[in-house]
Amino acid sequence: MKRFKWLSFPYFVWLILLVITPIFVMLAMTFLSMNGMSFSKAVWSVDSYARMGDPAIYKALWNSLVVAFFTVLICFALGYPVAYIISFSKLRNKMLVLLVMILPMWSNSMLRIVSWLRLFSTDGLAALHLLGSNEAVIFVTVTTYLPFMIFPIYTVLEKMDRSLLEASRDLGVPAWKTFLKVTFPLSLGGVSSGVIMVFLPAATGFAISQTIGQGKVRLIGNLLQSVFEKNNYNFGSLLSIFVSLCIILAILLIIGLNSLVKKAKAKLASSSLNKGGNL
């Protein structure tokens, strides 16, 4: 089937056009100053770089990281047990339970956000002043992206070789230890993809912070959006590159942490094995 190699070429060109070209366009834009995209009136300038000193940028970035961190944490704390319970349950119709979980995703996410907004502004809940707080933004982000945490973990748990768990139990290992030493390490792949899938939209979105946050919660996405709204494509380009770099760093960190945990587990396992051998 090697003759079909060329079929990847159109996609390669497509990716170069839509992934690599924008990076160079953005880079070029950061050294210019103009209104919108009118290149005819563009002048060379480093204004965009001067604006990077603005502390508001770092405040928004920090706030995004805080919101995304807690969203991921809560999604994990709720999502992992749910995936685990369903996967290890004796239910005959697991598919049906999964469908029940998918069904809310068939409601438009923006409309779901608007519904939370309406609920939070009812007389009873308005007294709590939920709107405009970081907590409310985190809460709504959690309910929006929770399925993205549950499904990858569930898939990994379903594919796991259950005889390993039986072996552990037959050897007299207590259930909690089996979970910590066998089940959880084997499900880390699903956890890290769940974490990435929740972290990305939570850190860079702007709709939830705009509506639920009432403009008081400013995330990096809000900043980026407002810069483009003001037609400042030059500073906006620089900010986009900055956001992408931060995302790459965060993903590398998540992947790195994952492999670090795996390595530590492997070391622990081999050392305990050696101990067992000595006995």
Added chain:
Amino acid sequence: MIEKPSIWQNVATLLRAFFVIAVVSLMYIPVVIIIYQSFNAGANSISPLTWGGFTWDNFSEIFTNRQLYTSILDSLLVSLWATFIATIFGLFASIGIHALTKKARKAMDFLNQIPMLNSEIVTGISIMLIFSLLRPIFPKVFGFVTMLVAHVFFMVPYVILMVLPKLEQTDESLFEAATDLGCPPYKSLFKVIIPSLSTALLTGAFLAFTLSIDDFVISFYTQGNGFSNFSNYVYASYTKKNFSAGSYAFNALLTFATLGIVLFAGIKMGKKKNKKEGK
């Protein structure tokens, strides 16, 4: 070995079920609000979520509110076309990537992951910038074309993600057998390889469509010339305070339809199972 479950085991099962139900209901609250609002005559009133009596009016508003109606049609138009194109594009790209040498393959895998791992907002801005450059030549390019390109761009990696692993499992000797028997290679590709990928293609298309119809951020940056989608209609009309309660009704209709299909499929599957067990 059948053990009679102890009381504690029963309590634990109950607690587990309770936890899953609590988490799932968290995702269902907005869905319930949407359905409630779609029958609520007071859905558009300033005081949120007050019951203004039962009505069907919100459903007829889907067709009478011109903005809402066009946004729904635009959504369907973009998502259906984008799903169709992305599935075919993804299929051939997968076949091409599968045939690549190890080194080229690694580079392609990396490039292919960028649209998935980049933040939506930066993807949207990137595509907007590329098309802004084309605006002097095609002044009316923003709208259907930009949104279609953007949606295909973020969907193809998901299709590849579904198809490529399946392609790896496909027995290549079947393809060789077909060509050895005198079947031209491209005919064997269509007659042998592609049919074996049908399930993966279907899952990929389904996933892509789900992501596309719900997309907000990428469409936000690529809409234009009066062409938008449902998510952006909800966002824009809510901020401009001319939000139509027909949005709730449309979404409720969609929920009922999917629920109907799911129940129908579930009953049919259950009957099949019973028949098999009966034999």
